[in-house]
Each structure stands twice: as C-alpha cells, then as structure tokens.
Amino acid sequence: MYLNSFISSFKRLFTSPVSAGNYIKILFTCFLMQSILVVSALVIHDPICLFFRTVPDGQLPSTAQQRFQNAAIAKNFGRRYNAVIIGTSLSENFSTDEMRRKLGVDTMNLSISGAEFNEMLTVLNYTLSRNPQVKTVFWGLLPRHVFASEHHAELPDTFPAFLYNDSDLDDLKAYFSKRFLLTPQTKDENDIWSWYSYYKSNGFFSRKCYFDSACLLMDEKIPPVDYTVDNIPKLEEVLTAHPDRTFYVFTPPRSGLFLNRHADEYHRALLALSTLLAYPNLRLFDFTQMRSVTMDISRYKDVGHYDAAANSAMVTAFAENRYRIVPENIDDALAQVLTYQRTTLADLGITDQDIAIFCAASAQAENKGHSKQSKQ
Incomplete structure (x- = not known):
C-alpha cells in the first residue's frame, strides 16, 4: 500500500x-x-570490506591503501584472531602461520609502511576496543617512534582517522575517492602485507641495492631523529589501560651500517623503553643484538630492510625469550648498542672498492637526474 x-x-x-x-x-x-x-x-562494491562484503576463511581483503584497509580488517575480521602485529614495513614479513606454530597465537598483521607513532597507536587502540579477545600485541618501535619530531606529534592529514572512531556512518567518506574505484582483492592472511618475495625475485636483495642506500646514508642524507616529543607517557597509558594483555615491544634489527650511524638514537630509545620494565604485561626485546642478522649485508634490501628470515628469527626469539631485556641485563644491552659505533666497513665485509664503485654510480645517476630536470 x-x-x-x-x-x-x-x-x-x-x-x-x-x-x-x-x-x-x-x-x-x-x-x-x-x-x-x-x-x-x-x-555493494565495498572493495576494502568496510561494510558487508565477505571473504573466505584464511583470506583477508587487500589493497595498497593500508591505512584504510587495516581499519576494515580490525573492524570486520578481527574476531578471527587473538593477537595483533603493529609496526612499519619492518614488521610486514612476519608469518602468522609460524607465529601460530611457535607462539600459539592467531595473529592479524596491521603494520603500515612508514607508519608514525600516532598512526600505530590509533590502529592499536581501535583494534583492542573492537576485539576484546585480542590478548597479545607485537609492537615494533624505532627511535623515531619513541622520540618523535614536532612535525609528527599529531596524526598526519593523510591518515583516515574517521575510520577509527566509534561511528560507522562516516566510514562512507573512504569511498568518495577514485583510489577505491578498483576491483576487490584478497590475499592469504599469512602474508597479507609481505613484500619480501617480490623484492627478492626482482633482484633487490643484492650488494648493489645495499650499497646504493649505503651511499645515501654515508652522505648523511638521512636526517637524525629530532628528539622533541617523548612518547613514553603514551606507552605507559596503553600498558596501564590493558593489564590483561601482553605486549611484546621490540626494536627491529636494522643493518650494522645503519646502527653505526644511529647508535646514539637506539641507545636513548632503548634506555627510555627500559623505564617501562616495571609493567608486568610488557616484554621488551632488543633485536639490534641479533648480530647474525645485523652484520650480514646479504640479508638486507637496503641499510634498513631485512629479509623474511630475520622476521622468522624474531618469532623464535619471542618463543625462547632470547634478546629479551630485563632489569638485570639492561646495562649490558645498552653497552652493546653503543658498540655499533665501532663497526667498520670491513666488519660488514664491505671493501673500500665496493663503496667507491657504487657511490660513484649513485652520484652519476643523481647528476643525470639533475641534468634531465634542468632541460625540462
């Protein structure tokens, strides 16, 4: 009628x-x-599964828009899991199958390439509020997360904070962008964000790629961390708010050459993190001590990004409590970080000829780029 x-x-x-x-x-x-x-x-199209679209068990929606996609995973698929990984690209190659076997947890990986601290914190808080069954958190932190710059003190404008609030109505804003006029895709939940196989098969894990990034580092084109914003109080808030959850906080194993240039930053970050050891729900791991990885440049795509086997070694370390920081060994751990200041190129198997050749090639490529721009 x-x-x-x-x-x-x-x-x-x-x-x-x-x-x-x-x-x-x-x-x-x-x-x-x-x-x-x-x-x-x-x-109805719903490519990142914010609303009604479903995917098969063992699969997760996957697009290149991680900051958008992770909100949908936490919101609509988080109930499958009892653990979560929070981190940057350095945490994207963890195998959740391996974590299930060795640690007995079903884990969703919500890492974000290039994530800032407040982005990770927002994703974590949203995930825990939506999924009370998640009891274990694996959180990779770099010095720039422990002490951030003023520029990164707040969420960046590009971060879709509206997806991480209590309202579902404003989630529609995510789709008013041409970036989501795409075909829905899914990937195996075990390696939803993993990039190692792609880069390995395309020749990126080579001495040339390592030296190219090493040249930039040695030319000091990578700026040091600006120690102006202390995020330790925010970490304390998280630990206090979730006494029934266990937090595996870890410093990833960047290469020895990178640590040589940034040992002071890692030392200060680890010292700050060690002030949290009194919290019974914190397990702190320092993987800069994993020298079988950090001193082997064949394990790296560049001076910072290691292979998937390094992620596997970290899972084993979690299970065996290796490289764990406790009050009894913190002084020794801090001293070990500073030993990277004495790391030489020879220690890493790098010869002066290697550096000369690849830095010259890098400089030549840079000069060609400048020449091309001047002609445009």
Whole structure:
C-alpha cells in the first residue's frame, strides 16, 4: 500500500505542470535518487570490506591503501584472531602461520609502511576496543617512534582517522575517492602485507641495492631523529589501560651500517623503553643484538630492510625469550648498542672498492637526474 502511494506521488510530481515549486522538487528528487544509487553502489562494491562484503576463511581483503584497509580488517575480521602485529614495513614479513606454530597465537598483521607513532597507536587502540579477545600485541618501535619530531606529534592529514572512531556512518567518506574505484582483492592472511618475495625475485636483495642506500646514508642524507616529543607517557597509558594483555615491544634489527650511524638514537630509545620494565604485561626485546642478522649485508634490501628470515628469527626469539631485556641485563644491552659505533666497513665485509664503485654510480645517476630536470 505504501509503495503504491509512493509511486502515485512520484508520477504526479513528473506529470504535473512544471511550476517553480515542482521544478525544485524534481531536482531534489533526482539528486536524492542519484545519491542513493551512488552510495548503494559503493557499499555493494565495498572493495576494502568496510561494510558487508565477505571473504573466505584464511583470506583477508587487500589493497595498497593500508591505512584504510587495516581499519576494515580490525573492524570486520578481527574476531578471527587473538593477537595483533603493529609496526612499519619492518614488521610486514612476519608469518602468522609460524607465529601460530611457535607462539600459539592467531595473529592479524596491521603494520603500515612508514607508519608514525600516532598512526600505530590509533590502529592499536581501535583494534583492542573492537576485539576484546585480542590478548597479545607485537609492537615494533624505532627511535623515531619513541622520540618523535614536532612535525609528527599529531596524526598526519593523510591518515583516515574517521575510520577509527566509534561511528560507522562516516566510514562512507573512504569511498568518495577514485583510489577505491578498483576491483576487490584478497590475499592469504599469512602474508597479507609481505613484500619480501617480490623484492627478492626482482633482484633487490643484492650488494648493489645495499650499497646504493649505503651511499645515501654515508652522505648523511638521512636526517637524525629530532628528539622533541617523548612518547613514553603514551606507552605507559596503553600498558596501564590493558593489564590483561601482553605486549611484546621490540626494536627491529636494522643493518650494522645503519646502527653505526644511529647508535646514539637506539641507545636513548632503548634506555627510555627500559623505564617501562616495571609493567608486568610488557616484554621488551632488543633485536639490534641479533648480530647474525645485523652484520650480514646479504640479508638486507637496503641499510634498513631485512629479509623474511630475520622476521622468522624474531618469532623464535619471542618463543625462547632470547634478546629479551630485563632489569638485570639492561646495562649490558645498552653497552652493546653503543658498540655499533665501532663497526667498520670491513666488519660488514664491505671493501673500500665496493663503496667507491657504487657511490660513484649513485652520484652519476643523481647528476643525470639533475641534468634531465634542468632541460625540462
């Protein structure tokens, strides 16, 4: 009855003489219908699974927009898991299958390439609020997360904070962008963000790639951390708010050459993190001590990014409590970090000829780039 009444009213609207009032009504009705159709299409298409689209067990939705995608995973698929990984690209190669075997946890990886501290904190808080069954957190922190710059004291404008609040209505804003006019994709939950196989198969784990990034590092083109914002109080808030959850906080094993240039930053970050050891739900691990990894440049795509086997070694270390920091060994651990200041190129198997060749090639490529820009 109501449908017939609506249809009759709709017909009268379009068959009545077109007065100014009717004209406005027609425009408004067309706009409303178009809006409903667009919103319905977006929701039905739902490429990152923010609303209703489902994926098979063992699979997760996967797009290149990690900051958007992780919100959907935490919101709609988090119930599958009792653990979560939070970190940067350095945490993306963890095998959740291996973590299940060695640690007995079902883990979702919500790492974000290049993530800042407040981005990770927002993802973590949202995930824990939505998923009370998640009792274990693995959180990779770099010195720039422990002590951030003023520039990174707040969430960046590019971060979709509206996806991480208590309201689902404003989630629609995520789809009002051409970036999501794409085909829905899924990946195995075990390696949803893993990049190692791609880079390995494309020749990136080579001495040339390592030396190219080493040249930039040695030219001091990588800025030091600006120690102005202390995030330790925020970490304390998290640990205090979740006494029933266990937090595995760890410093990733960047290469020995990187640590040589940034030993002071890692020392200060580890010292600050050690002030949290009184919290019984914290387990702190320092993987800069994993010298079988840090001193082997064949394990690295560049001076910072290691192979998937390093992630596997960290899982084993979690299970065996290796490289764990406790009050009894913190002084020794801090001293070991500073020993990287004495690391030489020879210690890493790098010859002066290696550096000369690849730095010259890097400089030549840079000069060509400048020359090309000047001609444009």
